[in-house]
Amino acid sequence: MALFDFLRPKKDTASIAKNRLRILIEQERSDSGGPDYLPVMRRELLEVIRRYVSVDLDAVKVDLLKDGDHDVLDISVSLPEKPGPAGAV
Template sequence: MGMFDFLKAKKNTASIAKDRLRIIIAQERSTLGGPDYLPLLRRELLEVIRKYVNVDVDAVKVDLVKEGEHDVLDISVSLPERGMTPS
């Protein structure tokens, strides 16, 4: 191990942190123009789905998509494999 190897480790950690920050910023930018009710709608949909199927928190995605003159609510639910029951 060289004398300055610890500097390389910090550089890798810094680049990882930078990439994570870019992802967070991109997510925030995508929700800035969206309606305020989308996070609440996502949370409520998750609660209803969990009554029937055991799904992860990230399983429900709710987005507002512009199609021509109309705003379309895009809801995506990732369901687990068959046979899983609600907890």
């Protein structure tokens, strides 16, 4: 049936789909360590910071840590050495 060989995919689509699913699951697991609002909070903080300083997507990290009986919100912002224009105030 060489006539219909062009209809068959040449790549192993099952393994490609499996790899993509594995990546999505790993991302979900890394985000699931905290409450649901942490990714939203991170995005909103990034939007506010970008009003004043041009920063990368990975510049803001928000984590929830345990300190005895208390939960501590740890916010880390990596600012550039020389702030660039960000259409600021």
